[in-house]
Amino acid sequence: MRQLDLFYRRPSKNTRDAMCRAAMNLKHMPGGRYEEVTAAEKSIINTTGHDHVKIVNSGNSAILAVMSTFKGKILIPDQGGWTGFKKMAEFLGIETKEVSTELGVMDAAVLAESIKNNSPEALFITSFAGYTAEQPVREIYEVCEDLGVTLVEDASGSLGDETGKLASGKHAHVIVASTGAPKTVNVGSGGFISTNDEKILGNAKNILKTLKSDPVTCAGITEEIKNASNVLTKTLEACEFLKKELKKEFDLEKDLVKKDVKNDMKKDFSKNILHADKRGINIAVSTDNPKKTGYELRKSLKVQGGGIVTVCPRYERIMADAVCIEIKNLDVKCLGHENLNEIIQIIKKTVVPETV
Ligand SMILES: Cc1ncc(COP(=O)(O)O)c(C=O)c1O
Structure with missing residues (x-):
């Protein structure tokens, strides 16, 4: 078997250089108005299309600050x-209600019903359910807009979406994102809030004072955001290829299983690829024994500098017996077809038991 050559995503060389330069330039700025902060704000405005941006020290800080401006229920x-x-809702003493989904993906009609039943102030979603399947953000936004609910989209995994469907100020009242590792804009630290609603930032003014960004992270954001579209597109393409090829492989396996007359376990493994037809930046594969499958996959899918296997059920992925292979954590340079084909064989060998 060919040796896999996988390495964990790092900030680009240009980003690290820009951060070094900003660190060397550090000096006291009266009023704390650093040019690196202004430049990073502009680069985010160019990406999301919103009018106002506040850069903070992490994605969770962005969520905390936005949530602190709501008093009512949150969906x-x-x-x-x-x-x-x-x-963050628990910390702020805000009540949350969960909207039923199809393995994470929200349906506009179900959402509308939930809004009517709960009268929430806001809805928080991620652009990709569990990083696996694109949310119908535009439809969700239309329901929220019609029913007077603020839509907050966590776009940590979708910044720079070339289709304009995700991370777009056109259909999110507020966008929050982490720029920590290994996000689409991968600076190792930081996050931001972007919105057209200046009141939200005004109402969060005091808490934002405690969650400030620093000029070095901001210099990193300005540089790294230039790569966001390319990183996202390549990751989406790799996942699309993996899902399609895995389905094909599993379909073949199913035919072989069916021909085996002694075998009464006729299982359709192609259904194990969850959300196979949706855009996503990881691969979710259902399995009867996620811990064992996860352990086996971790042994075979060795990655320099980090890991790419998540065991489910897990709220931030999928509440089903499954494992996720986090392609989003890999440097796009290692997403060539040789590595992807090797990943397919490893997943197939691990998920389809030889005894079937
Ligand atoms: C979707 C999403 N939002 C927010 C966060 C939190 O970001 P941070 O670690 O910068 O607080 C993460 C972290 O993994 C995340 O995956």
């Missing part, structure tokens, strides 16, 4: 959201 998906939605 979140029943799975595939971010754990920080629940934790």
Whole structure:
């Protein structure tokens, strides 16, 4: 078997250089108005299309600051959201209600019903349910807009979406994102809030004072955001290829199984690829024994500098017996077809038991 050559995503060389330069330039700025902060704000405005941006020290800080401006109930998906939605709401003493989803993906009619039943102030979602399947953000936004609910989209995994469907100020009242590792804009630290509603930032003014960004992270954001579209597109393409090829492989396997007359376990493994037809930046594979499958996959899918296997059920992925292979954590340079084909064989060998 060919040796896999996988390495964990790092900030680009240009980003690290820009951060070094900003660190060397550090000096006291009267009023704390650093040019690096202004430049990073502009680069985010160019990406999301919103009018106002506040850069903070992490994605969770962005969520905390935005949530602190709400007093009423908040809706979140029943799975595939971010754990920080629940934790920050708990910290602030805000009640959350979960919207039923199809393995994380929200249906506009179900959402409308939930809004009518709960009268929430806001809905928090991630652009991709569990990083696996694109949310119908535009439809969700239309329901929220019609029913007077603020839609907060956590776009940590979708910044720079070339289709304009995700991370777009056109259909999110507020966008929050983490720029920590290994997000689409991967600076190792930081996050931001972007919105057209200046009141939200005004109402969060005091808490934002405690969650400030620093010029070095901001210099990193300005540089790294230039790569966001390319990183996202390549990751989406790799996942699309993996899902399609895995389905094909599993279909073949199913035919072989069916021909075996002694075997009464006629299982359709192609259904194990969850959300196979949706855009996503990881691969979720259902399995009867996620811990064992996860252990086996971790042994075979060795990655320099980090890991790419998540065991489910898990709120921030999928509430089902499954494992996720986090392609989003890999440097796009290692997403060539040789590595992807090797990943397919490893997943197939691990998920389809030889005894079947
Ligand atoms: C979707 C999402 N939102 C927010 C966060 C939190 O970001 P941070 O670690 O910058 O607080 C994460 C972290 O993994 C995340 O995956």
